[in-house]
Amino acid sequence: MSQNFKASDVASHNKADDLWIIVDEDVYDLTKFQDEHPGGKKILTRVAGKDASKQFWKYHNEGILKKYKKSLQVGSLDSKKPKVEAAKPSPAVAAPKPTKEAKKVVEEEAEALEPYGDLIPFADPSWYQGYHSPYFNESHAALRAEIREWVESDIEPYVTEWDEKKEVPREIFLEAGRRGYLAGLLGVHYPVEYTKNTVRSVPPEQWDLFHEMIVTDELSRVGSGGFVWNMIGGYGIGGPPLIKFGKKELKDRIMPGILSGEQRICLAITEPDAGSDVANLTCEAKLSEDGKHYIVNGEKKWITNGIWCDYFTTAVRTSDKGMNGVTLLLIERSFGGVSTRRMDCQGVWSSGTTYITFEDVKVPVENVLGKENQGFKVIMTNFNHERMGIIIQCLRFSRVCYEESVKYGNKRRTFGKKLIEHPVIRMKLAHMARQIEASYNWLENLIFQCQRMGETEAMLRLGGPIAGLKAQSTLCFEFCAREAAQIFGGLSYSRGGQGAKVERLYRDVRAYAIPGGSEEIMLDLSMRQSLRVAKMSGMKL
Ligand code: HEM
Known part of the structure; x- marks a missing residue:
């Protein structure tokens, strides 16, 4: 339970070996923290026992308090008023009376959604700022609030740390699965046939591409391509060809683990020698004599998430006919012969950019996505x-x-x-x-x-x-x-x-x-x- 203090109580903790400060009427004990404070010890001693709100906001942004509050806050000033729920602002447009003449207008002109967020002009899309929109409704607004709450409490304060470590805790990806977000990111209807997880604020049958957009958009507010690509950079491009073009038995076996976040999938197209020029890729898949397997040999480069993946949606060459000789294969790490190594890159550090080598990987023909030699069209759609x-x-x-x-x-x-x-x-x-x-x-x-x-x-x-x-x-x-x-x-x-x-x-x-x-x-x-x-x-x- 948080304690209440008078400003005079805090004033007595004013020494290096007993150092409290006040920020926004909350009281923090920095006695132990001062040695690890990146801004130095002395600067904290100078404000020991005092209200340091002004100095604090000069040097930090909100994320710092979110991250350290739990470990450093010892209470609040007794003058601090308890947070009251803000009264709901009245709708930006009054609902028209349902007279006969007006009825058509009522149906056609949806009310603007209530303003949401910090309301800095242009910092959020206009439908966050009370503008009318033909695209967004209450379910989109509810999803936005649900994701933002998660992002602000469990993700944003830690993103810099994760970026430096070049890794995001696996638990975050699993949580995205539990919350049903992963299942909603494949550019298709919400796939209830493969998962029991659904999104709290949107019934699966209402899920649309604007909901999908909101998941990506709100995750991106943390300001880290590495984080966003860690979550969806492999999944969001490797998963759609499987769900759209995979055979039923393959999907029944694999999709549930992918949608829950327990297993991971990525898209492997680019090669050391073929980037946007997909028709020229050389990673080769030769059909075995009995026609049951392909033997895959070749390299893939700059593959997002590859180091963590169990499945690789891979473009391979199955004939020498340029774009008409490309096939999409789902390669499973458990087949053996798949090596992955992390690449050092300029940006997106926590996304796991990967170099992949396939050496005599034996892939059953059942793992073809779409049809043999027709992978180019699948890739283009993707x-x-x-x-x-x-x-x-x-x-x-x-x-x-x-x-x-x-x-x-x-x-x-x-x-x-x-x-x-x-x-x-x-x-x-x-x-x-x-x-x-x-x-x-x-x-x-x-x-x-x-x-x-x-x-x-x-x-x-x-x-x-x-x-x-x-x-x-x-x-x-x-x-x-x-x-x-x-x-x-x-x-x-x-x-x-x-x-x-x-x-x-x-x-x-x-x-x-x-x-x-x-x-x-x-x-x-x-x-x-x-x-x-x-x-x-x-x-x-
Ligand atoms: C709850 C108390 C505080 C915490 C948890 C805290 C934490 C931090 C952290 C994590 C940084 C590294 C930079 C960043 O990530 O933003 C930092 C930098 C800094 N802090 Fe604090 N701090 C606290 C209070 C204060 C106060 C009261 C002052 C000033 C009187 C102060 C002055 C500074 C300065 C000057 C820097 C360096 C800024 C820079 O590199 O530009 N801090 N602090």
Whole structure:
């Protein structure tokens, strides 16, 4: 039970061997912690026994209190008022009376959802800020709150630590499985046939692509590509081909373990010599004489999550006919002959980027996903889902850079003013915001189209725009990371501390601009594909 103190009680703990401070009317005992305080011992001694709220907020952000509260807080001031539930704000739009004439309007014009979050303009999508939206309803809002609560208490305070260790505790992935999030991330209906876990705030039959988007978006608020890729970077692109194209017996055996998070899957396409140029891959699968197995030999490079995976959704060459000789195989680590080693990379440290070697791996033909030599189409279909994931992450990371900058700009003072009061800083923020909002509105529209179009129509008609938006969002992310780094100055150059998210995201930029189709290839594809499809549908020039 938390104790109550008077300010005069705290004042008596004012020495190095008995050091208490007050932050926001909560009382902390730093006697033991002072030796490990990264900001030094002396600075704490100077505020021993005092209210150090102002000094604290100058040097730290919220994550620090969340992380250390449990171990350091000994109580609160007796003046502190207990938290009362904020009164629910009235809906932004009054419900129209259900008269006959108005009934149609009532049905068609949904009310705006209640404002949510910190309400910093452009730091969250407009539907968080009381704007009307045709896409989001109460179930989306409930899911958003459910994930945010988990992320803020169990994930965000530890992300910097995990990034430095290049690993996320397995328990977090398992919890994502228990909470039903993993099952909702495969770009298909919610797969109740393979899991008993469902999402608390959304019935499985209501699950849609906007719910899926919210899971990725809210996870990305932690500002770490490594963390997000650890959770969904292998799973979200390796899992869909299995659930969409795998044989029933294979899925019945494997899907439950994957959806619960107990087993892990990744996508292995890229090779040391073939990146975006999928038609030229060389990892070979030879059919055995009895036609029952493939023998796989070859290498894969830059494979997200590979070091932790049990299953590898792998593109292999089964004939020499270029793109018509590629097959997708589910390779299981337990078959033997699979070696994985961690690669050292510039960014996304906790995502487990991997180099894989397959040596005479014996894979049953039942593990083919789709049909032999028709893997290219499966891979292309999968790219749309992968790129949408990348876009969602990049745009949230751009918002994180922007949000961190607005918050920091409101506390840091230079030349007698807050940073935000300097027009040059506001100009940077404005350029970030206009790019984020324009890109995000395109994203919402494309998600809606993915939801309405069938798989083949989406592959044809949305391939171009999704490629264009992928390039747009990685460029937006690069711009925002750069501008935020300039605003944070030295704090974004050293790791950890107040600039931690910005420093980390700046390092993660290339991990988004290159994989999943580089910016150059995306921009070119966006035009080629869109023009090709438009020609087929009767474009007049
Ligand atoms: C509950 C009490 C406190 C805790 C748990 C705490 C924790 C930390 C941590 C973890 C850091 C590393 C940087 C980061 O991750 O943000 C840090 C840095 C720092 N802290 Fe504290 N701190 C506390 C109170 C204070 C107070 C009261 C002051 C000032 C009077 C202070 C001054 C600093 C300074 C100057 C740095 C270095 C900032 C930099 O590198 O830019 N801390 N603290």
